[in-house]
Amino acid sequence: MTTTTDIDRLCIDTIRLLSIDAVQKANSGHPGLPLGAAPMAYALWDRFLRHSPSNPHWPGRDRFVLSAGHGSMLLYSLLYLTGYDLTLDDIKQFRQWGSRTPGHPEYGHAPGVETTTGPLGQGLGNAVGMAMAAKHLAAVYNRPGHEIVDHRIYVLCSDGDMQEGISHEAAALAGHLGLGNLIVLYDSNNVTLDGPAPLSMSDDLAERFASYGWHVQSVPEGMNVEAVAAAIQNAITVTDRPSLIICHTIIGYGAPHKQGTSSAHGAPLGADEVRLVKQNFGWDPDQSFVVPEEALAHMRRAVERGRQLEAEWQQRFEAYRRAYPDLAAQWERTQAGRLPDDWDRDLPTFAPADGPIATRDASQAVINALARRVPELFGGSADLSESTKTEIKDGGAFERETPAGRNIYFGVREHAMGAAVNGIVLHGGLRAFGGTFLAFYDYMRPPVRLAALMKIPAIFIYTHDSIGLGEDGPTHQPIEQLAGLRAVPQLWAFRPADANETAEAWRFALQHDDNYPVAIVLSRQKLPVIDRTRYASAAGLRRGAYVLAEAEGGAPDAIIIATGSEVHVALAARERLASEGIRVRVVSMPCMGLFRHQPREYRDSVLPPSIRARVVVEAASPLGWHEWSGADGTIIAIDRFGASAPGDVVMREYGFTAEHIAEETRKLVYALRG
């Protein structure tokens, strides 16, 4: 057995002091976690973690997720010391404008940051997704004697991570799926932000995780490298279950006036206390950002070790390529995030003669057309696949014993589903989606927000998109959720008008210029297929909004702007008005945000500023529509909750009829004529 040496201690103290110096310099940050968790992190990074600092994207690497994102300086210290492309100056720029070391780890800033963390619990959820991805890919690609997927997912999490509801969902799912490639190190310091953890926490973590089916170890000496290393070694040998290692630590260790208390959690220690910590560890209190050469040399071995690990893996991959050239080509294509040629060739087009079809059903047909050509498509639903229509037929269930299955049964766990979808996408090699009812988007807002912040192309499917769902009533009828989705920066939220717009929304979701995530909002109820021989092509969706039906016989008297299930009603209103000599243009606006991003000339061509008679129709909150209705326009929307009754009745009672839309449009046209 290896023993802790002076060099180990020196490295650990280097991590600690670098972290508290950076926090002190920034005069902002969280010193407590790095001081207590440095030994466990060091044990993992020095003895076990297979990574390659000179190639952070090596697909065979282990993933490390710092779920307790407030401990960001711990991660930055590790990345710098082990030789990632990060300098001591980057460390000194902690939390400063434009730096690569923001307050919480942000994906895409410093190399080696696998996901954005900070909202507690999300990292754990991401890690479960990563472990699902790795388990699935192992089943899809590995062949006897050719194991190209054998990496692990490691997480460091805190008391706060464990208190969050998402940890329950994610851990239960991980246990159920038997994710033996997942190892969680829990920094159990018994302190949270408000004070001692027992103020708000008395659950038995070991019992809790054991009941989920995890392998659980407790390490009383959680700041002892050998004790932690032994536990990690054990965890690695357990391959049929995820592992939790409860490491008992002391927050703010070494800070005489603060250790063991919440005062070490989230504020700089203060110059005097920092000096005392340095003295405690036998360092010169007058110096800051000291990196002893021996420590740096020791930790930088990771670079050479990483190169070797990578070279060894590459050799294995070359043998694999010789044995399985097609699979190897698919692996490389998917790792590069490229779609196969002709990936959208089977995308269905729908004709009015096919009869009315709910956009959720159209989506089902599209998913299956895509799934045949895009083997990396992997996803599921939060126990609503029958309703969200997200099933990949013949895809099989992704389950503990059948990990090659492509349908994920997330269970009634929307929050963990969102985080896991993000984790699958972050892992690489797969395109992931997750579905539920739009009303339950509220249960998974945090991961959708993070997908957008990270700019990762996750796909979220939300069906039962309005009061039109009917009898289930107001608890299930979304009102403000669409506005909520539209308020998220860097997220494209679509509400397709019919089956063909649904196909276009999926086409966009799989391939678009930026990497923003996509939400597709779909109807439960049947909608007529809009006649594209009479009206404009559904490809207009790619611009966010388009002129679906032009006013006939001259310049428009009015424009009706509608989305989703209200578009065909708007078309009917247009017909009525035409018979009275009122010329109406109908604009379908499936994605408000995308339209906003179009050049001004295009926007003005769809919504000419001179046409003030604009009527917006959407069976949801009016919030956000004034931007397009203009000051004079009318908004037919919903500013109260829904009601339980058959969907067509509710729609009628709330005014979503051609008659009412025509009436409002007529009133507006006459009013503006004066």
Ligand SMILES: Cc1ncc(C[n+]2csc(CCOP(=O)(O)OP(=O)(O)O)c2C)c(N)n1
């Ligand atoms: C979802 C969410 N809620 C609240 C916070 C604010 N916050 C940051 S750390 C923390 C708790 C600190 O306790 P713990 O997780 O045990 O971390 P430690 O103080 O031990 O480092 C809180 C409430 C957060 N980051 N995320």
Ligand SMILES: [Mg+2]
């Ligand atoms: Mg804590």
